[in-house]
Amino acid sequence: MTDDALVSWLLDSDPALRWRVERDLVRAPDDVWQETRSRVATEGFGAQLLALQDPDGQWAGGAFFPAGFDMEDTGTDDHPGQPWTATTWSLNALREWGLDPAVLRERRTAELLAQNSRWEYDDLPFWGGEVDCCINAWTLANGAWLGVDVAPLLDAMLAVRMADGGWNCEWVEGSVRSSFHSTLNTLKGLLAHEAATGGTDAARDARRSGKEYLLRRGLFRRESTGEPVAHWVGYFTYPYRAYYSVLNAATYLREASLSDGTPPDPRAADAIEMIRAARQPDGTWLQSPRHPGAVWFEVDAAAGEPSKWLTLDATLVLDWWDGR
Template structure:
């Protein structure tokens, strides 16, 4: 199984070398450097517009007609930056292209025409703006502070707050946490942003990553539907990836309240050690980066293998 994973695009291969094979840094860093010149990463870089954007838009491509498409398109600037960052592209490549500056000049959110690096009202969008901003060296302090100001009374976040929602969402809270963690890794954060991250983590942990606090029932069937790319969609595997990264960052053992969720991840592993792609999220893409529905997924197998390895090795 590991050999099968290793025969992959550099965007995945370097993570296999670092997280599963335990290669020396010189080995996996050399592979990671190839993301800019080979495979998925190079293909996305070649699609960048001269004005710094992708597909002419911030969250949606230019000319997007929701009624005319099956699913949300995934080709615009934010989704492309998310992929390049998650695949390990050296941000110096985009800094040489003056991408952050060009986006500040030329890219505005479809919501109220707001400036790109200032974020908007959607928690998930602001989480990605925060992560992409610190990755590219942009001062996104105001976006980090936005999460402190917009945390809901139960400790998490909900993109529907602007419509009056006062209860947090699993999806929104996880995406907010990813942005706050990236900000903290890059800058150290502040007392307030660190407290907000702890609060959001507690929201998910109190629910075991997948249960309603009120009844103990699973919050929805999508919690164990694993699909890559994760996009904005919540699953216990997506959340486990976050908690693994946060645990390693904070140098603390896994929280025991993750136990039941981790067994859901384990139960999805097939006898050959792989995880299957549940589905492909509908919507326009530049190109496919993983298996079709029902086939073994290299990306999900990487995720499942490393989170179980972390859990099994560090849980007392």
């Protein structure tokens, strides 16, 4: 594609993606992209997902898993992977798609979840989170977005930061070393909370330490050997869900850099070149094999096909990096 054709292809999207193309790539006037963003509540993916909300404020009757789902069934023929339909995943999607939180506030979603939703782990109340760093990071971001006081949850998350600067969801089982997945998901939650509330000095310090954890490893290497930590660092799949990739990490670094007013860090150079190398001759990026699990509906291309979501994120990352 020519540049004009690529932009036209990206603009021919659901409002959940189109407003970001207009704002970040085309740099359209504010009233243009804001009008498109307002349509997330009434058209396309956003409207579809809103229509699936239960009267009790949840989606699929559960906090992290659908009602009645047995975690031991994951990996079976009937349930090849984590279902992506419950409340956490639905709130994540609506927030990331740019839904105006006033829509859910009018539905009293935060209050209904406080009354009706409990974590599958130890039946804990929804807005208090549980022990998993990733779950707590999403809850922190979603709570701040909806105007919930999640300060106690923030304190609990900061208290389980590892000595190496990152996080690991298996800390409760005795892990003392951070994980790429847990650290990135926690960083994204902290940044979203900061954007919604202004954040705290302690949280900003934690974001810096988590970023250092990733950058010391070049976003994909073992610190001990310098070898790639695993093959999945190069799997680019939208929605990102809970999974780590260098594109997911670089997208976070770009957003944090723009928020903090800091330049790109040269230690990410090799990871950026991995992203550049995956660009197709027509300027697109292809969807990797999808993460298995039930979904309400598909929002992106099939595996092996050009992905508009990945193409936008990767294009913005390279523009940010090359403009440093």
